[in-house]
Amino acid sequence: APPPPEREAAFDLDAKAEAGFTYRIRWRGEARYVDYMGFVPRGANTAPASASFGVIGGTGERPNNPAGRRAPQQPGEYDLIIRAASGGIIARQAVAVVAPNMGFEPVGSVAPGSRVVFTYRGPDQAGERVVIARPGDPPGQYGADWSFGLSSRGRSGLRVPAEPGEYEVRYLNASRTEVMFARRFGVGVPFQDADTTGVAALAAQAAAATRADPGQDSMPEVEATFRLPEGVPPGPVTWSAVPLDPDLPPEAWAPQEPGAEGRGRFLPGRYRVTAIAPGEVTFEAEITIAPGAPASFTIPVVPVVEERHGSTLTGPWQVFLITPHNTPQSPVPMLGLQLARERAGPVTGTWTSRPALLGAQRAGETGPVQSGTLAEDGLLRLTFSPPAPPGGEFVLSVRPYGIGYAGSMSAAGQGVRVALWPAGHDLPELGPLRTALHGPAP
Known part of the structure; x- marks a missing residue:
């Protein structure tokens, strides 16, 4: 019997990549979210799980596309592949990983x-x-x-x-x-x-390390209109929309002039639309814009949550580094915390380092939280000091966000944006969280 025809697939990547650099790689074909994608040695069919090779991820309806992959750190001859979860190779492209220009x-x-x-x-x-x-x-x-x-x-x-x-x-x-x-x-x-x-x-x-075909990802834009529910007092409304799909351009939509309704042109996909009405009343919804479908949306008000943060502060927490919009990297575990708080007293506890904080050799290092306060406005501030190196005081300063907190962790005058989240609970959607921490996408 003749061999089955190869399934269509293509990569949005040139034949060269810089060692150690991350690329947002768009793919075409029949791959699913449970299939694998990434760099493997030339001629190989798999590689150890890493930032260079792993599950495509996403959902059954929307697998991650593009997907972020880090080129191998050692220059050489590699293949960029999509490998089905069942083991078959869906796509293969030769890529020469060259020494980086750093x-x-x-x-x-x-x-x-x-x-x-x-x-x-x-x-x-x-x-x-x-x-x-x-x-x-x-x-x-x-x-x-x-x-x-x-x-x-x-x-x-x-x-x-x-x-x-x-x-x-x-x-x-x-x-x-x-x-x-x-x-x-x-x-x-x-x-x-x-x-x-x-x-x-x-x-x-x-500059020539990766180039996309300018027309391969073009899709018709859809004009969408956003309105507030009936009965909302008239007044200027500030609108914004953040793309939620990884294959959409990361830039947020935010018209300069406020208006009673929002109107703009969008690529098809999922967005989180937010409106701020007079009196700082917030309206928000996740919507899907599709070609040929109605594109007029009523955005509901965000209910006010009366429960105060801090009532469930006691227990295990995780600190994740949240990268900016244009950095295709999942949240990075930095720190584990075991916290306790009695009524309105100070926050106490212990910390445990993850590899990204103090290096792989010091992963699991622990110590006490030196000071911890939870202010009336929800600001949670924790300090701790690992032994040298690097030495000095680390400061975690975060405010309520969903069921957790979001803010910064700093040391020696330098900081990163982080989320403090209850252990065992999934992080919220990255698009809105990145916007809350880093501002609108550039």
């Missing part, structure tokens, strides 16, 4: 103790960080001021040492065992940088 902008000489913005091009993965060290120091030895690469997004403001001399700004891997790239500079001493390569040149060298 580096810092030239720094030169800066004043002792000053705050300097270091510009760089790097992979910006969870746990990776920007630090200042003396040339020759081991990777795990660096100054008190540092920042997570993921939250810096190519610009990291750090305070340089007060002692004059020659230093280097470094980009460390997540386990802080490797300096991925570095740049020397002077503090209070003349320094001539012979290398003039800047971030723009690095980006230009990498």
Whole structure:
């Protein structure tokens, strides 16, 4: 019998990718949310579960498309595949993973103790960080001021040492065992940088790493209209809509002028529509816009929840790093917390580190919550201090969001946006949560 015809599938990725960088890869074909996608060694049919290879995810009706995958960290010859859960290969494309174009902008000489913005091009993965060290120091030895690469997004403001001399700004891997790239500079001493390569040149060298067919994802836009329920007092209404599907462009819709109704053009898909009426009354709904279907929606009011946060604060919690809109990465577990609170008293408890916080070798490290307060307005503030490195005080500052909290976690003047969520409960939808933490998508 002749072999069955190959099922249609295609990847929105060029034949080259940069090692360690994450790509939003759009695919076409018959793959399902339970099937696998990612990079495998050339000719292989599977790979260990990682940021490079894993389940497509999503739902049966809407599998994740595009799906974020990190190119392997070692350059070489690979295949990008879709593998059915039953084991068959649905699609295969050869991809050459090339050495990444990473580096810092030239720094030169800066004043002792000053705050300097270091510009760089790097992979910006969870746990990776920007630090200042003396040339020759081991990777795990660096100054008190540092920042997570993921939250810096190519610009990291750090305070340089007060002692004059020659230093280097470094980009460390997540386990802080490797300096991925570095740049020397002077503090209070003349320094001539012979290398003039800047971030723009690095980006230009990498510009051809992935290219999409401009027309392959085009879909007709639909004009939609949003209204408030009857009986709402007249007045200016502020409208916004956040896309919920991973295959939609991440930009939020937000007309500049308020109006009694909202009107705009949208690609088909799911959106969360929010309206703020006079008196800060909030209306919100999740809607689906489809070609050929009615596109006029009435947005209901959000009921006021009377239950106060803090009444169920006692118990296990998880802290997740929430990446920005344009970073296709799932929430990253950073911290486990066991909290307790009696009536209106202080919040006490213990913390347990996850690999992304202090590195894989220190995962499971525990300690006490040094201080914890829950203010009348719902602001929850916790502090704790892991032993060096990195040392210093970590501050978790979050406000009520759904059944949990959302806000920031900071150390040494640098912070990331996080969600504090009850252990054992699924996180809320990422689109609205990212908007609440990072603002509307760019």
